[in-house]
Amino acid sequence: MVNVAVLGYGTVGSGVVQVIEDNNEVVCKKSGTDVKMKYILDLRDFPGDPYEKYLVHDFNTILEDDEVQVVCETMGGVGAAYQFTKQCLEKGKTVCTSNKELVAKHGPELLEIAKNNNCSYLFEASVGGGIPIIRPIMDALAAEKIESIIGILNGTTNYILTKMEQDKAAFEDVLKEAQALGYAERDPSADIQGHDAARKIAILSSLMLGETVDSDKIYTEGITGITADDFAFAADAKQTIKLLGVSKVTEDGKPLTYVAPFMIDKSHPLAMVNDVFNAIFVTGNMVGNTMYYGKGAGKLPTASAVCADVIDGARHVGKNVPCYWENKEAALAPFSEASHSFYIRIKADASAELEKLIPGGKFLTADVAGQKAYITPVITEKKYYETAATLGDAILSRVRVYQ
Amino acid sequence: MVNVAVLGYGTVGSGVVQVIEDNNEVVCKKSGTDVKMKYILDLRDFPGDPYEKYLVHDFNTILEDDEVQVVCETMGGVGAAYQFTKQCLEKGKTVCTSNKELVAKHGPELLEIAKNNNCSYLFEASVGGGIPIIRPIMDALAAEKIESIIGILNGTTNYILTKMEQDKAAFEDVLKEAQALGYAERDPSADIQGHDAARKIAILSSLMLGETVDSDKIYTEGITGITADDFAFAADAKQTIKLLGVSKVTEDGKPLTYVAPFMIDKSHPLAMVNDVFNAIFVTGNMVGNTMYYGKGAGKLPTASAVCADVIDGARHVGKNVPCYWENKEAALAPFSEASHSFYIRIKADASAELEKLIPGGKFLTADVAGQKAYITPVITEKKYYETAATLGDAILSRVRVYQ
Numbered sequence: 128m129v130n131v132a133v134l135g136y137g138t139v140g141s142g143v144v145q146v147i148e149d150n151n152e153v154v155c156k157k158s159g160t161d162v163k164m165k166y167i168l169d170l171r172d173f174p175g176d177p178y179e180k181y182l183v184h185d186f187n188t189i190l191e192d193d194e195v196q197v198v199c200e201t202m203g204g205v206g207a208a209y210q211f212t213k214q215c216l217e218k219g220k221t222v223c224t225s226n227k228e229l230v231a232k233h234g235p236e237l238l239e240i241a242k243n244n245n246c247s248y249l250f251e252a253s254v255g256g257g258i259p260i261i262r263p264i265m266d267a268l269a270a271e272k273i274e275s276i277i278g279i280l281n282g283t284t285n286y287i288l289t290k291m292e293q294d295k296a297a298f299e300d301v302l303k304e305a306q307a308l309g310y311a312e313r314d315p316s317a318d319i320q321g322h323d324a325a326r327k328i329a330i331l332s333s334l335m336l337g338e339t340v341d342s343d344k345i346y347t348e349g350i351t352g353i354t355a356d357d358f359a360f361a362a363d364a365k366q367t368i369k370l371l372g373v374s375k376v377t378e379d380g381k382p383l384t385y386v387a388p389f390m391i392d393k394s395h396p397l398a399m400v401n402d403v404f405n406a407i408f409v410t411g412n413m414v415g416n417t418m419y420y421g422k423g424a425g426k427l428p429t430a431s432a433v434c435a436d437v438i439d440g441a442r443h444v445g446k447n448v449p450c451y452w453e454n455k456e457a458a459l460a461p462f463s464e465a466s467h468s469f470y471i472r473i474k475a476d477a478s479a480e481l482e483k484l485i486p487g488g489k490f491l492t493a494d495v496a497g498q499k500a501y502i503t504p505v506i507t508e509k510k511y512y513e514t515a516a517t518l519g520d521a522i523l524s525r526v527r528v529y530q
Numbered sequence: 531m532v533n534v535a536v537l538g539y540g541t542v543g544s545g546v547v548q549v550i551e552d553n554n555e556v557v558c559k560k561s562g563t564d565v566k567m568k569y570i571l572d573l574r575d576f577p578g579d580p581y582e583k584y585l586v587h588d589f590n591t592i593l594e595d596d597e598v599q600v601v602c603e604t605m606g607g608v609g610a611a612y613q614f615t616k617q618c619l620e621k622g623k624t625v626c627t628s629n630k631e632l633v634a635k636h637g638p639e640l641l642e643i644a645k646n647n648n649c650s651y652l653f654e655a656s657v658g659g660g661i662p663i664i665r666p667i668m669d670a671l672a673a674e675k676i677e678s679i680i681g682i683l684n685g686t687t688n689y690i691l692t693k694m695e696q697d698k699a700a701f702e703d704v705l706k707e708a709q710a711l712g713y714a715e716r717d718p719s720a721d722i723q724g725h726d727a728a729r730k731i732a733i734l735s736s737l738m739l740g741e742t743v744d745s746d747k748i749y750t751e752g753i754t755g756i757t758a759d760d761f762a763f764a765a766d767a768k769q770t771i772k773l774l775g776v777s778k779v780t781e782d783g784k785p786l787t788y789v790a791p792f793m794i795d796k797s798h799p800l801a802m803v804n805d806v807f808n809a810i811f812v813t814g815n816m817v818g819n820t821m822y823y824g825k826g827a828g829k830l831p832t833a834s835a836v837c838a839d840v841i842d843g844a845r846h847v848g849k850n851v852p853c854y855w856e857n858k859e860a861a862l863a864p865f866s867e868a869s870h871s872f873y874i875r876i877k878a879d880a881s882a883e884l885e886k887l888i889p890g891g892k893f894l895t896a897d898v899a900g901q902k903a904y905i906t907p908v909i910t911e912k913k914y915y916e917t918a919a920t921l922g923d924a925i926l927s928r929v930r931v932y933q
Contacts, residue, residue: 263670427818
């Protein structure tokens with residue numbers, strides 16, 4: 128029998144308890160042993176809650192109970208969550224987490240502690256919510272040299288971009304609507320400025336490379352600059368706009384990793400990923416292109432992924448489930464050398480100069496008064512910024528084009 | 531160190547050798563041990579082949595060599611492949627296979643032999659080629675009650691349907707073109723009549739239920755009846771046509787499993803799966819909808835999946851990797867009670883009678899001389915066949931509508 132404790136009885140934590148209780152038959156069958164909830168740690172009381180009996184306020188009750196072999200950390204943050212995780216692993220308790228911030232910041236250190244204590248640090252839920260992506264990369268694509276990972280990794284921004292396209296609406300209006308519906312936080316900056324996606328692509332890149340990609344060091348651009356006009360021009364070019372997390376292994380083996388909105392052809396599988404759905408496009412040297420799609424957030428999808436880890440933990444009590452991620456920082460390829468086409472929306476009277484500075488592109492035909500939109504040939508980031516400096520505020524917006 | 535033997539040096543077998551040799555560094559790292567090719571079994575000689583040194587003609591060389599812990603069965607068929615697999619497992623050698631026919635026919639028996647001999651029978655490559663799907667169902671979605679699996683499981687038919695739509699071409703012409711390009715076999719019947727897809731959905735259903743779904747007992751309809759006219763009407767309704775393998779758990783817990791072409795809305799993620807790509811749409815009670823996309827066939831994608839199993843086998847030498855599939859036949863829900871909308875293409879002069887027999891539907895407006903197309907409300911298969919019997923050969927074609 129395996130006893131489980133859940134740290135933090137918030138949205139994901141309560142979902143984990145629900146999955147373990149409601150799907151207990153399948154959880155036990157797949158674990159090959161009985162799996163039982165034993166404790167829920169939270170500072171609050173939950174009078175009348177159906178799982179009130181599991182509630183404890185003192186972390187040491189869990190830490191000192193040798194019957195608890197698997198702990199789910201669904202607190203979030205890198206303070207107490209980090210300390211508790213470390214202490215559990217040092218006691219040989221497997222920790223399953225949905226905490227992407229902690230995984231991105233301390234993942235390899237915690238993996239090492241787990242290894243040294245014959246237990247595991249598992250984090251399927253930290254990227255892509257309910258979408259199986261960590262295991263496919265580590266196990267099903269184990270024989271591959273992964274060449275690139277490109278993902279729609281944030282549900283809030285994908286919802287906003289989908290609505291902007293469908294309703295021809297402005298960013299600010301859709302953001303307000305998303306907040307009213309609970310799809311965006313009251314302080315939406317981590318989502319709309321791309322930082323949430325940056326943490327996720329950093330974790331995926333680290334797994335791809337086996338070394339840490341620091342999410343604070345990658346180029347990160349959000350969607351606040353995207354307008355209804357950009358979608359009008361995109362439609363004209365049979366494109367849509369998505370916020371992508373991108374990581375590609377360059378020729379010298381370094382990762383080129385960044386987060387930015389991209390125009391993407393309507394026929395690409397990522398283009399049909401709408402609303403709060405996420406998808407991750409993984410390319411390997413043998414398998415070619417694969418894609419994983421599902422709900423990237425939400426109580427039960429995320430809890431389901433935590434519980435898949437609980438089952439893995441229950442199957443491997445006293446053993447370490449290996450993860451190939453060394454505690455060593457990867458050298459990143461410089462973003463200034465990244466190359467793409469750019470879509471540039473510009474005041475009509477500056478369009479001739481733009482074409483002279485970056486010849487060989489084409490103008491889109493959508494009709495927006497006083498504006499033109501130009502698709503450049505493939506140029507480096509550096510070349511773009513040089514041109515932009517010359518043209519100044521004649522440039523109304525620019526979006527990279529995914530190819 | 532783990533030594534590997536490959537049975538059958540055909541397309542997939544030679545791909546497996548290539549992945550193990552070319553990606554050896556990553557294969558060893560992920561296995562946590564050295565992985566080495568030792569034997570290739572084939573009746574033929576391959577003079578000058580770079581891996582000629584591994585070639586043996588006698589299966590017993592492999593069977594009796596205790597240094598061989600992992601065997602890849604890439605022969606196909608259910609004759610020698612079945613005997614060899616059984617003998618290897620009885621000797622405690624893990625077998626990794628791409629042979630869907632054998633898995634569908636003898637899967638649970640071979641799994642049991644593996645379990646009793648502390649080795650594993652692994653078959654990631656048997657469904658969806660390079661797409662990770664067996665592991666996501668067994669591991670990443672382990673905590674789920676899976677409610678349905680719906681897949682585009684055959685690359686040949688998906689290529690044909692994609693081309694018919696894009697080129698407004700007839701089935702026979704596209705089939706000939708596909709044969710010329712090597713995308714369809716000289717005898718294409720297993721593909722175009724749906725039997726290949728039936729084996730794959732049977733395997734996936736068996737994993738969903740934990741009991742065997744017999745592929746010979748499920749309703750199987752191919753794509754030979756689909757015409758350019760059907761695509762014209764489908765376009766009118768913003769739909770496309772895909773060959774789907776479907777398995778849904780009904781209210782009484784029985785699977786409703788079948789293979790048939792379906793009209794499917796252009797906005798559905800499965801609708802954008804084109805050419806030889808495959809995709810599998812899995813719905814769980816907690817996670818909701820997830821989808822897995824990639825190349826469903828081909829030498830290297832399939833070989834990559836076999837090698838993911840080799841790595842799993844190498845990590846678990848002397849142990850059984852569990853699989854929840856009992857050697858017991860599942861009771862199937864009767865197909866006659868399945869309910870869908872039907873698209874019915876009918877001679878124009880019989881369309882009023884059709885509407886009288888199945889009221890409440892709507893006529894599509896595409897213009898094909900002397901024909902009408904009608905989308906019925908949701909009716910049972912039984913009701914459709916009663917109506918069809920009344921209308922006789924006034925019905926020119928009918929395709930179920932996916933909802």
